[in-house]
Amino acid sequence: MATREKSQKVVIVGAGPVGSLAALYAASRGDDVELYELRGDLRDPSVSPLNFSKSINLAISERGINSMRCSNRPGFVEAVLKQSIPMYGRMIHGKNPMGKVWEEPQAYDVHGRFINAIDRTALNGVLLDELEKTPNVKLFFNHKLTGADFRNKKAWFEREDPNDPNMGAFKATSDNEDDDKTINVSRAPEVEVPFDFLIGADGAHSAARYHLMKYTRMDYKQEYIDVVWVELQIPPSEETNDFRISPNHLHIWPGREFMFIALPSPDKSFVCTLFAPASHFVALDRSPENLLEFFNTHFPGVCPELISPEALKQQFQTNPHLPIISIKCTPHHYESSAVILGDAAHAMLPFYGQGLNAGMEDVRILFEMLDSHGVYDNDTTTPGKPATEIATARAAALTAYSRERTPDAYAIIDLSYRNYLEMRWGVKSPLYRLRKAVEETLDAYVPRLGWATQYARVSFSNAPYSEVETATQRQGQILSRALTGLVFAVAGVSGMWLWRWHRARDLGGLMVRIRDVFGW
Structure with a gap:
C-alpha cells in the first residue's frame, strides 16, 4: 500500500463478528483502527450477551466463509472452521x-x-485473537457510544468499567445547608474520539444508526x-x-x-x-x-x-x-464519514441463517467498493493521496455501496420470512418436495440450464440476494406453467380417450341393433 499524508483513523462500533471482520479489512489496508464494544471482552465466559441468552446458534455458509477468506489472513478461515460442525x-x-x-x-x-454450525462466542474469539496480533488495531471494551458528530467526525463513548478510578463521588446540595451530603455514584466518564471514518456494526438496536439518522434522511x-x-x-x-x-x-x-x-x-x-x-x-x-x-x-x-x-x-x-x-433502512451511510453494516443496517429473521453471512458479506462488498473508487492505493511507486481526496473517493464509494446493498438487504429479509413459513410447515408439503426434486434434478443432470433451488442460491453462492429472489421467482413461474400445461395435457388425453371409448361403445351398440334388424 502507498503511504498517505497521514494514516486514516477508522473507528468501528461493535466488536461482534461483523465489526471484528471490518477491523481486519481496514487494518490490512493500513488504516489505524480502533474497535469499541459496549460489553466486556466477548471471549470472557462471564460476559453476558446483550439479550442475556447464549442467542440463536449461528450457521456460517459460503458468503461468510468467502468474506473471511478475502481478508487474506493465512490460517484464519481454517481456525474458524475447526470450531464448526458441518450440517x-x-x-x-x-x-x-x-x-x-x-x-x-x-x-x-x-x-x-453443507452449512456450518458454529458457536457465536467461539467465532468471536477467533476474530478477536486475530485482531490482537495486528499492531494497528486497538480494542476498547466496556465503551458505550453516546454521541456522534458526523460532520466534524467526532464520537463520544462512556467508559462503563466499574473499576475505572475516574468513577467517583460528587456532592449534592440543596437550599438547606444541613441537607448537603456526598453521594457515591458510578459516573461513567466520557471520552471524545476523533475519526476519519466510522463503521457502525453494533446490532439491531444500533446506537450508530440512531445517531446516523440525525444526519441523513433515512427511510426506516x-x-x-x-x-x-x-x-x-x-x-x-x-x-x-x-x-x-x-x-x-x-x-x-x-x-x-x-x-x-x-x-x-x-x-x-x-x-x-x-x-x-x-x-x-x-x-x-x-x-x-x-x-x-x-x-x-x-x-x-x-x-x-x-x-x-x-x-x-x-x-x-x-x-x-x-x-x-x-x-429495513436506507441509505446505509452519510457522506464520507460513516456507514452501518450487519444487523444495524438490516436486521432479519433468523430462519435462513443469513444474518451473520449477510453482515460479513457487507464487509467484503464495502471494502471492494472502497478499493474500486480509489480510497486505497495499491501503487507503491507514487505518493499517497491527500486526506481530502480520500474523503471524496470514500463518499462516492459509500453512495455506491448503499445503492447496491439496499435491494439485497431488503431481499434477504423477505426471503428469511418466507423461509420461516417453509420450515414450520412447507417442508412436509408434497408440492414443496415436488418442486425441490424437479429443481435438484435439473441442477444435477442439465446444469447448463442454470437451475438451482432457492436454498442453494442463498447458502452456496455469492450471487446478490436480489438476483436470487428474481431467479427463484422466474423458476417458480416456469414450473407453474409447466405443471399447469401438464395438468391440461393429462386432462386432454384423458378426455380424448373417454370420448373415443364412449364413441366406440355407441358404435358397437349401433352395429348390434343393425344386426338384430337385418338378422345378420
Missing part, C-alpha cells in the same frame, strides 16, 4: 397417525454442499413479527457423552404455526430454539403444567427422550422469552 441438511421430525415417531433427512444440496422500517423464542438445550448422552441425535443435520420439528429446532455444538449438546406466537408463550406461562403436553403433542420425541421433563420446565421458566425484530 448437510435438515432432519424433519414428526409422528404418524399410528403414534409412531419418525424422522426424515432432507439434503440441503444435490452436490453435497422496524417490525416485530408475532413470534417469540426461547433457548433450550439437549445435553450429551449420559451413557456415551456423545450426541443424542445426528450432529450433521439441522433438526426441525415443524408445527404449522410454530416450530422447534436444534443445532449441534462442539460439546456434544444441541442448542435448541422454540419459536411460537406470543399467545402460546402467554398460555404456557399461565399454565406451566401444560408444557409437557404441548411438547408431546407438537414436538414428538423431544421430551423425555432428549430433554428431561425437569430440565425442560426449568429452562423454559428460567431462560428469557425474546421477540424477533426485522429492520
Whole structure:
C-alpha cells in the first residue's frame, strides 16, 4: 500500500463478528483502527450477551466463509472452521397417525454442499485473537457510544468499567445547608474520539444508526413479527457423552404455526430454539403444567427422550422469552464519514441463517467498493493521496455501496420470512418436495440450464440476494406453467380417450341393433 499524508483513523462500533471482520479489512489496508464494544471482552465466559441468552446458534455458509477468506489472513478461515460442525441438511421430525415417531433427512444440496454450525462466542474469539496480533488495531471494551458528530467526525463513548478510578463521588446540595451530603455514584466518564471514518456494526438496536439518522434522511422500517423464542438445550448422552441425535443435520420439528429446532455444538449438546406466537408463550406461562403436553403433542420425541421433563420446565421458566425484530433502512451511510453494516443496517429473521453471512458479506462488498473508487492505493511507486481526496473517493464509494446493498438487504429479509413459513410447515408439503426434486434434478443432470433451488442460491453462492429472489421467482413461474400445461395435457388425453371409448361403445351398440334388424 502507498503511504498517505497521514494514516486514516477508522473507528468501528461493535466488536461482534461483523465489526471484528471490518477491523481486519481496514487494518490490512493500513488504516489505524480502533474497535469499541459496549460489553466486556466477548471471549470472557462471564460476559453476558446483550439479550442475556447464549442467542440463536449461528450457521456460517459460503458468503461468510468467502468474506473471511478475502481478508487474506493465512490460517484464519481454517481456525474458524475447526470450531464448526458441518450440517448437510435438515432432519424433519414428526409422528404418524399410528403414534409412531419418525424422522426424515432432507439434503440441503444435490452436490453435497453443507452449512456450518458454529458457536457465536467461539467465532468471536477467533476474530478477536486475530485482531490482537495486528499492531494497528486497538480494542476498547466496556465503551458505550453516546454521541456522534458526523460532520466534524467526532464520537463520544462512556467508559462503563466499574473499576475505572475516574468513577467517583460528587456532592449534592440543596437550599438547606444541613441537607448537603456526598453521594457515591458510578459516573461513567466520557471520552471524545476523533475519526476519519466510522463503521457502525453494533446490532439491531444500533446506537450508530440512531445517531446516523440525525444526519441523513433515512427511510426506516422496524417490525416485530408475532413470534417469540426461547433457548433450550439437549445435553450429551449420559451413557456415551456423545450426541443424542445426528450432529450433521439441522433438526426441525415443524408445527404449522410454530416450530422447534436444534443445532449441534462442539460439546456434544444441541442448542435448541422454540419459536411460537406470543399467545402460546402467554398460555404456557399461565399454565406451566401444560408444557409437557404441548411438547408431546407438537414436538414428538423431544421430551423425555432428549430433554428431561425437569430440565425442560426449568429452562423454559428460567431462560428469557425474546421477540424477533426485522429492520429495513436506507441509505446505509452519510457522506464520507460513516456507514452501518450487519444487523444495524438490516436486521432479519433468523430462519435462513443469513444474518451473520449477510453482515460479513457487507464487509467484503464495502471494502471492494472502497478499493474500486480509489480510497486505497495499491501503487507503491507514487505518493499517497491527500486526506481530502480520500474523503471524496470514500463518499462516492459509500453512495455506491448503499445503492447496491439496499435491494439485497431488503431481499434477504423477505426471503428469511418466507423461509420461516417453509420450515414450520412447507417442508412436509408434497408440492414443496415436488418442486425441490424437479429443481435438484435439473441442477444435477442439465446444469447448463442454470437451475438451482432457492436454498442453494442463498447458502452456496455469492450471487446478490436480489438476483436470487428474481431467479427463484422466474423458476417458480416456469414450473407453474409447466405443471399447469401438464395438468391440461393429462386432462386432454384423458378426455380424448373417454370420448373415443364412449364413441366406440355407441358404435358397437349401433352395429348390434343393425344386426338384430337385418338378422345378420
